[in-house]
Amino acid sequence: MNVPFVDLKTQYQNIRGEIDPAIGEVVSSAWFVGGPRLKTFEEEFASFCGAGHAIGVSSGTAALHVALVAAGVGSGDEVITAPNTFIASTEAITLAGARPVFVDVEPESCNIDPGLIEKAITGRTRAIMPIHLYGQPADMDPILEIARRHDLTVIEDACQAHGAEYRGNKVGPLGHIGCFSFYPGKNLGAYGDGGMVVTNDPDLAGTVRMLSNHGQKEKNRHPREGFNYRLDAIQAAVLGVKLKHLERWNAMRRDHARLYNELLAGLDVKTPVEKEFAKHVFHLYIIRLSRRDELAEHLASRGVSAGLHYPVALHLQKAYARLGYGPGSFPEAEACAEQVLSLPMFPELTEAQIRHVAGAIAAFR
Ligand SMILES: Cc1ncc(COP(=O)(O)O)c(C=O)c1O
Numbered sequence: 300m301n302v303p304f305v306d307l308k309t310q311y312q313n314i315r316g317e318i319d320p321a322i323g324e325v326v327s328s329a330w331f332v333g334g335p336r337l338k339t340f341e342e343e344f345a346s347f348c349g350a351g352h353a354i355g356v357s358s359g360t361a362a363l364h365v366a367l368v369a370a371g372v373g374s375g376d377e378v379i380t381a382p383n384t385f386i387a388s389t390e391a392i393t394l395a396g397a398r399p400v401f402v403d404v405e406p407e408s409c410n411i412d413p414g415l416i417e418k419a420i421t422g423r424t425r426a427i428m429p430i431h432l433y434g435q436p437a438d439m440d441p442i443l444e445i446a447r448r449h450d451l452t453v454i455e456d457a458c459q460a461h462g463a464e465y466r467g468n469k470v471g472p473l474g475h476i477g478c479f480s481f482y483p484g485k486n487l488g489a490y491g492d493g494g495m496v497v498t499n500d501p502d503l504a505g506t507v508r509m510l511s512n513h514g515q516k517e518k519n520r521h522p523r524e525g526f527n528y529r530l531d532a533i534q535a536a537v538l539g540v541k542l543k544h545l546e547r548w549n550a551m552r553r554d555h556a557r558l559y560n561e562l563l564a565g566l567d568v569k570t571p572v573e574k575e576f577a578k579h580v581f582h583l584y585i586i587r588l589s590r591r592d593e594l595a596e597h598l599a600s601r602g603v604s605a606g607l608h609y610p611v612a613l614h615l616q617k618a619y620a621r622l623g624y625g626p627g628s629f630p631e632a633e634a635c636a637e638q639v640l641s642l643p644m645f646p647e648l649t650e651a652q653i654r655h656v657a658g659a660i661a662a663f664r
Pocket of ligand 1: 384
C-alpha cells in the first residue's frame, strides 16, 4: 500500500462540484484582483478566527513581513522567536530590517518556551513572534504578559495553525496581529500561494491593507511605499469554498491523530503531546525518536512518505551564521531537529492507511 504525505487530488475530487463553479465565476467576471470574492472571504475568515479585521495577502511570508512593518518593526530592532521553524518566519524579520533573536523551545510541543523569553529582551527588542508549530498553539498567556510588561508587539505566526485554539479561543488575534499561510498543503490551502493577516486593532488593519497594496489608501495617493502583496480573487474563491469544510477537516485530522496515538502506544517512539491549554489541529503529526533517518528510509521502503519539519534548526543554518550562534546554543530545538519525523496527515487519510503506517513502524527494528 502507498501512503502519500498529503493527498490534494482526493480532496479536490471531493469538492470539485463547489470549486469549479467558484473559479469559473471569477474568470467570467474578469475581476481577478480584489473584488467581491476577496471581500467576502476576508469577512468570513475574520469571523472564523474571531478577529475584527482580516486582510488577504499573497503568502504567509508576505503576511509576516507586512505585519512586522505595520507594527513599526524596522532597522536595528530585534524580534524574539524560536529557532525550529520554517525559514520564512525569520526571513520576514530580516526583510523588515530587524534581527531575529532566538529563544529555546519547550520539549513537549517544540514551541517557544515562555520562561526563557525575558532573558533575551534587550533595549532593541520590539516584538515577540511565537510560532504555533505543527498546528499547536504556543503558550500565549505568559507571552502576552511579558509583552505587556515590556511594551512589545506580539505577532503570531499561525501559518500552520488554522482553527487551532488556545484556552478556547482561535489563534491569530490572540496577540496584536496574526499571520496565516494558505500554501496548498496547509490545513486551509489555496491553489497557489496566499496568506492572511488578522488583528483586532483597526489602525494596524488599515496600515496592513495600505502597505500590502503599494502603500495606497486611495487610488494614486501613496502616503508611503508598500508592497504588491495582494491575494488574488481566484485564490480567495477557492479558499472561501474550502473554509466551509475546515472545521470538519480539522476534526478528521484530530481523529487520525488519536488513532495514530493509540496504535503507536508502547512502541519506541514519542507521540505528540497536546498541551492542556491547546486544541491542536495537527497540520503535522510528529513523532520523535533517535533513529529518525533510519525509520524514514524503512517507511519509504514500505510505501509510506514521511517528512522532516525541520531537520536543521535555523540558528545552525549558514544563512544565519552572522547571528553568532552555534551547536549547543538551543539544545531543545536541536534535539527536536534531530528527532522529529512527520507521518502522513491529511483529512482524507483512511483508517487502513493509518494502520499500514503504524504497522510499518511496529516492524522497524
Ligand atoms: C511556520 C511557518 N511560517 C511561515 C510560513 C510561510 O508561508 P508561505 O509559504 O505561505 O510564505 C510557513 C509555510 O510555509 C510556515 O510553516
